[in-house]
Amino acid sequence: MSSEKSQLSPRIDKTGNIDILIAAAECFMEQGYHATSIDDVARRLGATKGRIYHYYRSKTELFFDVHREGMRRNFEAVTPVMKGPEPAAKRLSAMFRQHALSMMENLALEAVVVQGVEMHRFGATTPEQRRTLAELMTVRNDFESLFKRVAYEGVEDGSIRTSDVSVAVKVALGAINWLSIWYRPRPAETRDDREILADKIVGSIMQGLNAPA
Amino acid sequence: MSSEKSQLSPRIDKTGNIDILIAAAECFMEQGYHATSIDDVARRLGATKGRIYHYYRSKTELFFDVHREGMRRNFEAVTPVMKGPEPAAKRLSAMFRQHALSMMENLALEAVVVQGVEMHRFGATTPEQRRTLAELMTVRNDFESLFKRVAYEGVEDGSIRTSDVSVAVKVALGAINWLSIWYRPRPAETRDDREILADKIVGSIMQGLNAPA
DNA sequence: CAAAAAACCTACCAAGTAGTATGTGAGCCC
DNA sequence: GGGCTCACATACTACTTGGTAGGTTTTTTG
Numbered sequence: 001m002s003s004e005k006s007q008l009s010p011r012i013d014k015t016g017n018i019d020i021l022i023a024a025a026e027c028f029m030e031q032g033y034h035a036t037s038i039d040d041v042a043r044r045l046g047a048t049k050g051r052i053y054h055y056y057r058s059k060t061e062l063f064f065d066v067h068r069e070g071m072r073r074n075f076e077a078v079t080p081v082m083k084g085p086e087p088a089a090k091r092l093s094a095m096f097r098q099h100a101l102s103m104m105e106n107l108a109l110e111a112v113v114v115q116g117v118e119m120h121r122f123g124a125t126t127p128e129q130r131r132t133l134a135e136l137m138t139v140r141n142d143f144e145s146l147f148k149r150v151a152y153e154g155v156e157d158g159s160i161r162t163s164d165v166s167v168a169v170k171v172a173l174g175a176i177n178w179l180s181i182w183y184r185p186r187p188a189e190t191r192d193d194r195e196i197l198a199d200k201i202v203g204s205i206m207q208g209l210n211a212p213a
Numbered sequence: 214m215s216s217e218k219s220q221l222s223p224r225i226d227k228t229g230n231i232d233i234l235i236a237a238a239e240c241f242m243e244q245g246y247h248a249t250s251i252d253d254v255a256r257r258l259g260a261t262k263g264r265i266y267h268y269y270r271s272k273t274e275l276f277f278d279v280h281r282e283g284m285r286r287n288f289e290a291v292t293p294v295m296k297g298p299e300p301a302a303k304r305l306s307a308m309f310r311q312h313a314l315s316m317m318e319n320l321a322l323e324a325v326v327v328q329g330v331e332m333h334r335f336g337a338t339t340p341e342q343r344r345t346l347a348e349l350m351t352v353r354n355d356f357e358s359l360f361k362r363v364a365y366e367g368v369e370d371g372s373i374r375t376s377d378v379s380v381a382v383k384v385a386l387g388a389i390n391w392l393s394i395w396y397r398p399r400p401a402e403t404r405d406d407r408e409i410l411a412d413k414i415v416g417s418i419m420q421g422l423n424a425p426a
Numbered sequence: 427c428a429a430a431a432a433a434c435c436t437a438c439c440a441a442g443t444a445g446t447a448t449g450t451g452a453g454c455c456c
Numbered sequence: 457g458g459g460c461t462c463a464c465a466t467a468c469t470a471c472t473t474g475g476t477a478g479g480t481t482t483t484t485t486g
Contacts, residue, residue: 032332034247037473049475050435059474089423116394119245151422160422164413171417174391175384181329182383200377204384208421209364209373210302250443262445263465272444 017055018069019045025066025108028115029180033063060120064132067117070109071139075146077102082146088154093202095147096172100198103179111180144173172205230268231282232258238279238321241328242393246276273333277345280330283322284352288359290315295359301367306415308360309385313411316392324393357386385418 023044027036038059042048056062081094103110117136120129147169154160162168179201186193236257240249251272255261269275294307316323330349333342360382367373375381392414399406 030332031335032245032247034245035332035336038475039473048435051433053475054433057475092422114394118394119243119248122244123248154422162420162422163416167410167413168417168422170391170395171388171414172422174394175388177391178383178387181327181331181387197380200380201384203376204381204421206421206423207375208417208419208423209305209367209375209381209385210419210421251445252443261465264463266445267462267464270445 020052020055020062021066021069022108024062025070025112028063028066029108029111033112033115033119038062060123060129061132063112063120064136066109066112067136068139070106070113071136071143073106073109074099074102074113074143078143078146082150087159088150088157089159089206092147092150092154092160093206095150096176096202096205097198099173100176100179100201101194103176104183104185104194104197107180107183107185110177114177114180144169147173175205176201230264233265233268233275234279234282235321237275238283238325241276241279242321242324246325246328246332251275273336273342274345276325276333277349279322279325280349281352283319283326284349284356286319286322287312287315287326287356291356291359295363300372301363301370302372302419305360305363305367305373306419308363309389309415309418310411312386313389313392313414314407316389317396317398317407317410320393320396320398323390327390327393357382360386388418389414 020041024036024041027040027044030036031040038049038052041062042052045051052062056065077098078095081098082091084091117133117140120133148165151160151162151165151169155162155165183197233254237249237254240253240257243249244253251262251265254275255265258264265275269278290311291308294311295304297304330346330353333346361378364373364375364378364382368375368378396410
């Protein structure tokens with residue numbers, strides 16, 4: 001967690017300082033992006049503006065990197081369970097479960113991801129910002145496509161039945177992303193508690209509310 | 214819609230001017246609350262600040278009233294179908310359906326509702342704002358309770374089966390509220406189109422993704 | 427250990443914005 | 457038809473905040 005200082009792709013490693021990202025994410029979650037001043041983030045870090053502007057050229061770039069880190073963790077959580085010999089419905093369940101757990105355990109980052117990128121559509125002025133924006137939207141679509149693909153496999157192997165895969169996936173992801181609105185960890189919460197909640201959510205998504213007969 | 218000028222409860226009728234609420238909602242949806250200046254809203258109205266401050270004492274109050282109007286329409290859409298002789302599962306389906314349609318047809322208002330009130334927790338300084346805030350949170354809870362109540366009825370009459378009613382309702386409402394993120398009306402969209410989408414969503418929520426056997 | 431670079435901090439400015447104070451025209455009331 | 461109120465518009469202020477320029481301390485390097 002501290003050894004990958006300056007190697008690897010320059011793309012992802014511009015996240016010079018994970019502390020800054022976390023502090024920013026927490027501020028953005030609590031007050032929203034625009035209501036958060038750079039000084040707010042700095043104060044939460046026990047530092048000053050200087051530190052932040054040493055790593056990020058603008059507030060917008062800081063936001064973008066928070067978003068990137070959130071999405072990175074989403075992929076990290078989901079991709080390991082999406083392939084395998086099981087029927088697609090099983091794998092899709094596992095993906096939902098992992099995503100729900102990731103939402104809970106990276107709450108601040110994921111709240112920023114959910115808060116979204118749409119807001120910046122109008123504010124993005126420079127060409128570079130527009131390109132970054134497009135990149136982030138692509139990443140989001142790719143993430144959703146992961147689920148769609150497995151869902152389609154499920155339709156083909158008969159383990160999933162739905163009238164519209166695209167809508168069904170949006171419904172499921174909406175239900176999970178909604179965690180960022182209402183879920184707040186209780187003081188002495190354990191991993192077990194989170195897994196129980198994740199299982200209930202996945203159960204609701206997969207079985208629905210109707211009695212089987 | 215224009216006759217209730219200065220009668221009735223002073224609480225709800227402070228919505229002196231629905232045009233202002235709509236314009237504000239659209240701005241808030243596109244740019245977010247804090248990024249929207251009062252001048253932005255005024256410009257969209259083809260007017261100036263003066264008009265807005267004539268009806269609302271502060272930007273915060275304007276936001277609160279947008280939220281109120283959004284919630285009012287939510288109740289308006291759902292309450293007519295929540296009672297009746299049908300089994301609870303049927304009624305709950307109808308409620309979800311109505312709510313989804315309300316989300317689509319009042320997109321801007323509902324996007325503000327979804328964007329939420331949590332953001333203002335820290336910013337609310339005056340005692341009156343804090344009281345208003347508490348009021349809005351109560352209304353939100355009441356709305357969710359509507360669904361919970363019918364869901365419980367469903368558990369009792371056997372038309373609904375779930376491991377946790379509270380979680381199941383949050384999952385369902387999350388799925389529907391998520392519409393405010395991804396749904397945008399296509400140019401020549403009809404009421405039929407929206408009903409088809411709503412039915413697909415409700416189907417997903419009620420039946421889930423698993424094949425019935 | 428000197429020097430260069432990295433990692434910050436301090437002080438400042440220009441731009442944008444919530445809110446106010448005042449002005450004004452149109453309708454209404456008697 | 458004169459006064460009064462409503463429904464805005466205009467002009468301005470006080471304050472916040474993103475970003476910058478330059479200084480200082482700590483770490484790395486040769």
